[in-house]
Amino acid sequence: MKLSTLAKKRILAGVGAVVVVTAFYFYNDAAVEQKISPVKVVFAKTDIPPHTQITEEMVFEKVVPGQAIPPNALSEVQQVIGKWTVDGYGVAKNSLVYNGKILDTGDMPDAAILNLEDGEYAFPLLVDLETSSGNAIRPNSYVDLYFVTIQDKKPLTGKLYERIRISTVKDSKTQNVFGAENYTESAGTSQLQSSQVASSSNNPSALAKLYTLAVTEEQLDLLTKAKVMGNIIPVANSDSYNDSVEGEYKLDKSMQEIHDYIETNSYDQKLTELENSVEQASFKVGDQSVDTNSEPVETEDSAVNNEDETVKGG
Structure with a gap:
């Protein structure tokens, strides 16, 4: 028995309705499951x-x-x-x-302090495109510090310290130069140091302007004097990214000469001499010890007594 055209249409409509309802059910079930997953x-x-x-x-x-x-x-x-x-x-x-x-610690505004280890001090050092080695020196790398000044119209240079750790690198707006927002990917390599570089095209201000160096108290004192007397230049080397360099830091003869030059020409040396001269010319009130070279001081009472004695003697 052949089905009429109307019957065929009804069957097809029924099958289509079942398909639509089934699809809607599974779609709705998946959507609900995704939401409550x-x-x-x-x-x-x-x-x-x-x-x-x-x-x-x-x-x-x-x-x-x-x-x-x-x-x-x-x-x-x-x-x-x-x-x-x-x-x-x-x-x-x-x-x-x-x-x-x-x-992350390195992204905090005060990362220069948060990155310091016990006993370390933050020493600020202004840099430019040249002294930052073309914006290539990164935080937590190590540099040697050189001192440059002019003495008797002649340049005086020498190494101050070796392997000084850079705590942070800031731009002119005190933003992290090597923050994630300033990175771009270079094609052809996946190495961090070569594939990710500070992008001055995306952020024109992402150029190093200020290094914060992690130094000891003794280094802080000498570096402060050196910065007043001349210029301090950070220099990277092949071990700048190496955290485990063998051997202890040693102060060689040339470095010692630079240290001595700075200390000899520092104001605190002259201040020490001034303090010594003051101590020699002073007297101790408790012991009533007076410098023999000082002139006697005439008080008001002693002047009156001297006048009385003069009247009696006359």
Whole structure:
């Protein structure tokens, strides 16, 4: 028995309706499952104040429905530990931790201080395109420092220190020159030092202007004097990126001569001589010891007594 044309149309319409309903069901089920699919995110275990380095004890992971989670919420504690909350923004207890609201130490505005190790001091040094080796010297690399001045119309140069660590590199607006926003990828290589370079085309101000050097207290004293007396030039070498150079730092003869020159011509030497001369000319009130070279001082009482004695003698 042959089906009529109307019957065929009804069958096809029914099959089409079933297909549409089935497709809608599976689509809706997938959409609902995607929205309620559990995801792992990071919460604050306690209140985290602004400008605070996050430790493992401050955060925890929790699985929650994905529908309620913003896309910039961090999902693993390892993405959070060791980073800092930015100034003016803390994380409340049981709140999500968001990307962009926490920074690496090197990206903090005061990274020059945060990067210092125990016993280190921050020494600022202005640089330009030449002394920064064409904007090539990066943070946490090591440089040798040379002293340059003019003595009797002749140049005097010499090495001051070896392997001084650069804590931060800032531009003229005190922004990090080697921040992630200033990087561009070069084709043909995946090495960090060669494939990522500070891009002055994307950011014209991303040129090194200020180095912060991590130095000891003794080095800080001599470098401060040297900067007043002349110029300090940072020089990179083949070990600038090497953190494990063998051998101890030694002050050779030429370096010692430069150190002696700076100390000899520093004001504090003359100040010491002045203090010594003052001590020699002073007297101790408690011991009533007076310098023999000083002239006697006539007081008002002694003058009156002398007049009385003169009257009696007359």
